[in-house]
Amino acid sequence: MSDDKNVIITKALTKTYGKARGIEHVDLCVKEGEFFGFMGPNGAGKSTTIRVLLGLLPRSDGQAYVFGLDSWADKVSILKRIGYLPSESFYYPRMKVKDILHLSEKLHGINCKKSREELCERLQLDPDRRVEELSFGNRKKVGIVAALQHQPELLILDEPTSGLDPLMQKVFFDILCERNAAGTTVFMSSHVLSEVQNYCHRGAIIKQGNIIASGNLDEWKKSGIRKVNFRGNADVQSLPDVKNLTVIGTQISFLYDGDVQTLLRILANGNVSDVTIQEPDLEEIFLHYYEEV
Amino acid sequence: MVVFLHELRQNRLVVTIWTLSIAFFLATCVMLFPQMKDSMGDLNASFSSMGAFTEAFGMDRLNFTTLIGFYGVECSNIIGIGGAFFAAMIGISSLSKEEKDHTVEFLLTHPISRDRVMAEKLLSLVMELVLMNFVVLLVAIASIRMIGEDIPWKEIFLLHGANAFLQLELVFLCFGISAFLKKHGFGIGLGIAIILYFLNLIANITEEAKFLKHLTPFGYADAADLVTEGKMDVTQICFGILVSVLVTLAGWIRYRRKDLP
Numbered sequence: 256m257s258d259d260k261n262v263i264i265t266k267a268l269t270k271t272y273g274k275a276r277g278i279e280h281v282d283l284c285v286k287e288g289e290f291f292g293f294m295g296p297n298g299a300g301k302s303t304t305i306r307v308l309l310g311l312l313p314r315s316d317g318q319a320y321v322f323g324l325d326s327w328a329d330k331v332s333i334l335k336r337i338g339y340l341p342s343e344s345f346y347y348p349r350m351k352v353k354d355i356l357h358l359s360e361k362l363h364g365i366n367c368k369k370s371r372e373e374l375c376e377r378l379q380l381d382p383d384r385r386v387e388e389l390s391f392g393n394r395k396k397v398g399i400v401a402a403l404q405h406q407p408e409l410l411i412l413d414e415p416t417s418g419l420d421p422l423m424q425k426v427f428f429d430i431l432c433e434r435n436a437a438g439t440t441v442f443m444s445s446h447v448l449s450e451v452q453n454y455c456h457r458g459a460i461i462k463q464g465n466i467i468a469s470g471n472l473d474e475w476k477k478s479g480i481r482k483v484n485f486r487g488n489a490d491v492q493s494l495p496d497v498k499n500l501t502v503i504g505t506q507i508s509f510l511y512d513g514d515v516q517t518l519l520r521i522l523a524n525g526n527v528s529d530v531t532i533q534e535p536d537l538e539e540i541f542l543h544y545y546e547e548v
Numbered sequence: 549m550v551v552f553l554h555e556l557r558q559n560r561l562v563v564t565i566w567t568l569s570i571a572f573f574l575a576t577c578v579m580l581f582p583q584m585k586d587s588m589g590d591l592n593a594s595f596s597s598m599g600a601f602t603e604a605f606g607m608d609r610l611n612f613t614t615l616i617g618f619y620g621v622e623c624s625n626i627i628g629i630g631g632a633f634f635a636a637m638i639g640i641s642s643l644s645k646e647e648k649d650h651t652v653e654f655l656l657t658h659p660i661s662r663d664r665v666m667a668e669k670l671l672s673l674v675m676e677l678v679l680m681n682f683v684v685l686l687v688a689i690a691s692i693r694m695i696g697e698d699i700p701w702k703e704i705f706l707l708h709g710a711n712a713f714l715q716l717e718l719v720f721l722c723f724g725i726s727a728f729l730k731k732h733g734f735g736i737g738l739g740i741a742i743i744l745y746f747l748n749l750i751a752n753i754t755e756e757a758k759f760l761k762h763l764t765p766f767g768y769a770d771a772a773d774l775v776t777e778g779k780m781d782v783t784q785i786c787f788g789i790l791v792s793v794l795v796t797l798a799g800w801i802r803y804r805r806k807d808l809p
Contacts, residue, residue, distance in 0.1 A: 272807065309657050311808045334659040341657075345650035347558060355654075361550045362658035401654075 260287040262409055262440045263308065267317035270307050277303040278464040280317065285442055285457075290435050292451030292458035292472070293444040294541060300464040301444040302342065305413050309339060321409070335363065338407035342414035342444075344398035346386045352397055353382035359401040367404040374400040377426055391418040399427060403434070410434065412443040416450060428454060452537040460544050468544045475540050482535040483518065484508045489525025494518060498543050510535060510543050551655070551665055555672035559638060567680045570630040571687040577623045578691035585613055615692065616700045620707065620771030627684060627711045628769055632741040635715035638676060639722030640737030642669050643803060644729040652808050662804050666727075670796070673719050681712045706774045713785050714765040718744075720792035727799030727806070762787070 263285035270277035278300040285291045295301050306312040307319055310330030319326035321333045346355050356375075360367050375382055380396045389397070395418040402410060410431070416424045432454065435441050445451055451458055452472065459469035468475070486505050491497055496513030511518055522530060535543070611617035643666070646652035655665065685708050692699050722737045729736070748766035750757045761767035761784075768784040 306808075311653065311656060313805050313807070331659045331661050334657060337657075339657040341653055343650070344654075346654060347649075347651055349558075358550070358554060359654075359658060362655075362660055364659075 261285065261320075262287050262289075262322060263291075263442060264320045265304070265308075265317065266319075268304070268307060268314055268319050269316035270303050270312055271315045276300075276464045277312075277315075278307070278461070281461070281464075281466050283459060283466065283469070285440060287440055288435070288438055289457055290431075290441045290455045291443065292455035293442065293461065294446065294448060294451055294458055295444075295461035296446055299461045301461055302413055303464075304461070305339075305411055305442075305444060308411065309337070310334070336408045338402035338405065338410045340395075340398045340402040340410070340412045340415050342417060343391075344394045346394065346397065348387040349385065351383060351385050352380060352389070355386060355397055356382065356400055356404065360404065363405045365405045367406070370406060371400060371404040374403055374430070377430065378423065392420060392423065395419055396423070399430075403430065407439065409440045409442065412441065414445060415443060416445070416447060448536075448538045448541055458537075460541060462545060472537065475537075480510055480512045480535055480540060480543055481515075481532050482508065482539055483511050483530070483532050485522060485527045485530040487525060487527040487529070489522050489527055491521060494521060499539070510539055512543070549668060551660065551668035552672045552675075555642075555669055556675065559672070559676060562638065563676050563680060566630070566634040567683050570626060570634070570680070571684050573626045573630070574623050574684060575687050575691040577626060578619070578688065578695060580622075581615060581618050581697070582695050584618065615697045616703045616775055619692075619700075620703075620775050623688070624707050624711070624769075624771035627708065628714065628766065628771075629741075629745060631680070631684075631711050631715045632718055632745065632766070633738060634680065635677060635718040636722050636737035636741040637734060638673055639719035640726050640729070640733040640740075642673060642723055643726040643799075644731060644733045647730050647809055648732050650809060656808060663800075666800055666803060670720075670723055673723060674716070677712065677715050677719060681708065681715070684708070702778065703775050706778070706780060707769075707771055710769040710774055710780050710785075713780075713789070714769040717765045717788045717792045720789075720796045724792070724795035724797070724799030727803040730809070 261284055263283060265281050265283040268281040268283075269279050281300070281304055283293075283304070293301055293304070303312065307314050308321055308326050310327055310333070313327055322336060324333050326333060350358075352375075356371055360371070374380075378396045378399060380393065380400060384393075386394065386397070395415075399415070402412070412431075416427065419427060428450075431441055441454075443451070443455065455472055457469070457471050458475075460467050485507055487507075488505070489507075491500065491507065491509060494511065494513060494517065496511055498510040498512065500509040501507070518532075612621065646655060656662065685704075688704065688708070689699060692704075718741060722733075722740065725736065725740075726733060744764040745766050747760045747764040748770060751760035751764075751767065752770070752772075761770075765788045768781045768788065774780065
């Protein structure tokens with residue numbers, strides 16, 4: 256894996272729907288071999304960004320490159336090397352699962368019988384069933400096999416685990432980790448932050464169409480933000496950098512992004528019986544950014 | 549040709565049902581002719597003197613007691629209306645059904661260009677029309693043979709050929725319009741076919757509305773004109789094809805940069 260080899264780059268990428276906002280000035284950089292988490296709530300612009308990268312939507316402004324190629328002009332060359340899993344998978348209802356997967360194989364022009372059979376077995380997907388008979392979760396499995404069977408260099412996954420039961424989620428992430436270890440770049444949008452925390456190296460947070468934070472997830476945790484929990488009374492209101500203050504009885508917790516000496520002085524001056532200061536988890540960092548911007 | 553074959557497979561049920569339906573009604577109609585011929589003497593005079601209704605269906609110019617006269621009035625309408633509805637339906641839904649059913653995301657996230665998808669879809673529509681017309685023509689010829697009548701080859705080819713052009717024009721027209729739609733658009737497709745059909749009926753009724761004949765493909769597929777003149781109006785066919793190709797081109801340009809769901 257070459258650190259400076261970028262698989263996805265967007266520069267001031269903008270997509271508008273008439274006067275409505277889609278995404279604005281999105282700057283993203285995903286390096287080869289990375290497991291990248293793209294976070295944001297519903298309607299933040301995750302799917303719009305992905306659709307622009309896949310050539311389903313023409314961009315309104317800015318630039319988007321995948322494998323160094325223009326995402327709109329060179330989309331056919333790009334899509335040969337991509338596996339895409341949509342958040343909701345829709346297929347031709349009268350077709351059987353095996354026909355869908357075979358159609359996908361033919362559109363890629365690659366024989367992937369062995370890989371397909373292996374994936375169907377691991378995901379417990381019956382290829383002889385008709386698509387119209389499948390549950391949401393099983394349709395998702397069809398999407399996973401279709402996205403992975405041709406051994407793409409880049410996987411773009413939009414809310415990949417919605418509809419999958421916890422056991423299947425584990426199988427799915429095992430497969431993703433194997434592929435990632437073998438060199439496949441994974442770009443995963445999700446609002447399940449625990450997934451991103453457990454599997455991703457780097458990430459970006461999008462809010463109302465704008466990227467509000469991006470970088471290495473470990474570095475985010477090691478940044479100045481700390482989660483403070485204590486029992487008792489202290490004048491935390493006087494602290495200038497307190498976020499997400501929660502008071503349940505005498506139990507008080509908050510995110511703190513200020514001077515540690517000031518924090519300790521305030522706690523020492525109060526009546527505190529127990530205190531923990533720890534790195535926040537991704538969800539807390541996410542909320543921190545969302546309330547900050 | 550993956551999309552071409554996929555489209556044929558997807559539409560095989562619709563094509564089979566429409567082809568068999570049109571062929572069945574056509575054959576049934578032809579089979580009625582021997583019975584009708586014997587009792588037609590008086591009826592022919594009646595049909596020829598029903599004013600606007602007579603003119604609308606060209607019965608003032610076709611002899612109901614001859615096979616080609618009967619075929620032109622009765623059977624040609626079955627092919628004309630049935631074929632036009634079929635063409636409009638498959639044309640209007642070709643692109644829009646993928647958006648309505650959200651399957652366009654599956655299709656276009658594979659390494660295939662929108663140009664290629666449109667080209668292969670259009671080709672599959674033309675192939676479906678060819679298949680339908682071929683079967684209907686064979687059934688028409690077989691039915692005429694079965695009732696022991698001589699086959700009026702020239703007129704049969706003229707009638708079926710003109711209807712094939714009519715369907716081709718409609719399929720291109722509706723395909724082009726389909727690129728602008730996000731929903732299925734069946735109503736729009738069938739509406740276009742019905743309006744164009746009635747334009748020809750109105751043109752046949754009054755001299756003042758004769759110009760409408762040039763606005764609808766039913767004008768050059770009018771059985772009374774084809775049988776009495778013994779040739780197709782090539783200029784009007786070319787004009788019709790040109791208009792539908794222009795609409796297709798507009799749809800093509802639109803679809804190339806369309807936001808897809």
